[in-house]
Amino acid sequence: MQSFQYKKVDDIASALGASEIGNAKFVAGGTTLIDLMKLNVERPTTLIDINSLALDRIEKTSDGGLKIGAMVRNSDLAHDLDIQRQYPVLSQALLSGASPQLRNMATTGGNLLQRTRCYYFRDTAYPCNKRKPGSGCAAMDGYNRIHAILGTSEHCIATHPSDMAVAMVALEAAVHITGPKGERIVPIGEFHLLPGSTPNRENVLGPGELVTHVALPALQAGTRSCYLKRRDRASYEFALASAAIVAQLQGSRFRRIRVALGGVGTKPWRSPEAEQVLEGQEANERNFRAAAEAALHGAKPLHDNAFKVELAKRTLTRALKVLSQAA
Numbered sequence: 001m002q003s004f005q006y007k008k009v010d011d012i013a014s015a016l017g018a019s020e021i022g023n024a025k026f027v028a029g030g031t032t033l034i035d036l037m038k039l040n041v042e043r044p045t046t047l048i049d050i051n052s053l054a055l056d057r058i059e060k061t062s063d064g065g066l067k068i069g070a071m072v073r074n075s076d077l078a079h080d081l082d083i084q085r086q087y088p089v090l091s092q093a094l095l096s097g098a099s100p101q102l103r104n105m106a107t108t109g110g111n112l113l114q115r116t117r118c119y120y121f122r123d124t125a126y127p128c129n130k131r132k133p134g135s136g137c138a139a140m141d142g143y144n145r146i147h148a149i150l151g152t153s154e155h156c157i158a159t160h161p162s163d164m165a166v167a168m169v170a171l172e173a174a175v176h177i178t179g180p181k182g183e184r185i186v187p188i189g190e191f192h193l194l195p196g197s198t199p200n201r202e203n204v205l206g207p208g209e210l211v212t213h214v215a216l217p218a219l220q221a222g223t224r225s226c227y228l229k230r231r232d233r234a235s236y237e238f239a240l241a242s243a244a245i246v247a248q249l250q251g252s253r254f255r256r257i258r259v260a261l262g263g264v265g266t267k268p269w270r271s272p273e274a275e276q277v278l279e280g281q282e283a284n285e286r287n288f289r290a291a292a293e294a295a296l297h298g299a300k301p302l303h304d305n306a307f308k309v310e311l312a313k314r315t316l317t318r319a320l321k322v323l324s325q326a327a
């Protein structure tokens with residue numbers, strides 16, 4: 001591990017000021033960043049500790065939505081009563097991730113910005129375009145069982161690991177950012193980037209920019225939501241495939257539906273294809289399967305992860321069934 005400076009800040013202005021020093025990085029819960037520093041994958045020269053910033057609240061907004069501070073811990077968010085009642089998909093996604101101890105430390109901002117679990121990214125002995133642009137991709141011809149089948153490029157096939165972000169994509173959340181050039185709001189669907197030829201760029205954050213909070217829109221009364229995750233073991237494991245659904249039903253038909261997939265995409269994966277198949281249609285097994293076929297139509301499996309295509313289809317089909325049968 002490379003030695004580094006440590007700076008604790010108490011307000012946003014100091015955090016932004018400190019972020020202009022050399023290769024500085026914000027540290028929140030540290031559950032991704034410190035691991036990667038120990039592995040020599042991340043090598044910041046300064047760590048800016050943002051744990052004292054007043055960004056640890058969940059507040060109601062004037063339009064009936066919720067504002068979640070970037071420092072709200074994953075446990076607190078998952079157990080918040082407004083989240084459980086209005087946005088169960090988010091609570092379920094959070095509780096399906098990591099372990100209770102990790103969730104007590106992990107934050108909303110850090111979870112959005114967590115980095116891939118690709119084995120080759122985390123081991124500096126291997127070439128990796130994300131870690132070292134232009135060095136190659138060891139996963140392409142290596143062991144790629146956990147890798148992505150949607151949104152991949154010839155330069156990177158790493159999966160985005162967050163469960164929380166998948167739920168937030170289905171909820172059409174907005175990420176609030178502040179930085180040296182001022183404040184801006186980015187729809188979550190545009191926050192994470194596809195790898196293309198620059199897999200080292202994973203999101204739209206510019207140098208020194210800080211996520212301050214995530215806003216959830218108000219949902220119409222009667223909106224249902226759910227998150228379903230498939231993984232190698234029942235807890236403390238990342239998704240092989242997951243599905244987040246947010247939907248309104250009118251009788252037995254879907255009126256409005258949002259679908260996002262996890263564990264299969266290079267970013268939290270919204271599926272407009274599945275939504276188009278379902279909107280206005282009967283909630284029945286035939287339409288669920290048609291939506292799953294549409295969602296995975298563009299999948300590009302490799303030698304070890306072809307099983308994910310059918311797994312993702314079944315996960316989505318099952319999630320739609322669970323949601324439509326909920327009271």
Ligand SMILES: Cc1cc2nc3c(=O)[nH]c(=O)nc-3n(C[C@H](O)[C@H](O)[C@H](O)COP(=O)(O)OP(=O)(O)OC[C@H]3O[C@@H](n4cnc5c(N)ncnc54)[C@H](O)[C@@H]3O)c2cc1C
Binds near residue numbers: 031108162209210236
């Ligand atoms: C063993 C293990 C199992 C796990 N299992 C799962 C799982 O099943 N599902 C899942 O979704 N996750 C899982 N995780 C990942 C975990 O959810 C993340 O490590 C955690 O959410 C990161 O949050 P943090 O606050 O600790 O981030 P940190 O490690 O502090 O930071 C992560 C990154 O975000 C940046 N950052 C943090 N906050 C901000 C901000 N406000 N603005 C700008 N940049 C910021 C940091 O600079 C850093 O680059 C697991 C982790 C471990 C170690």
Ligand code: SF4
Binds near residue numbers: 118138140
């Ligand atoms: S898949 Fe991406 S993160 Fe993994 S080795 Fe290839 S370039 Fe690196």
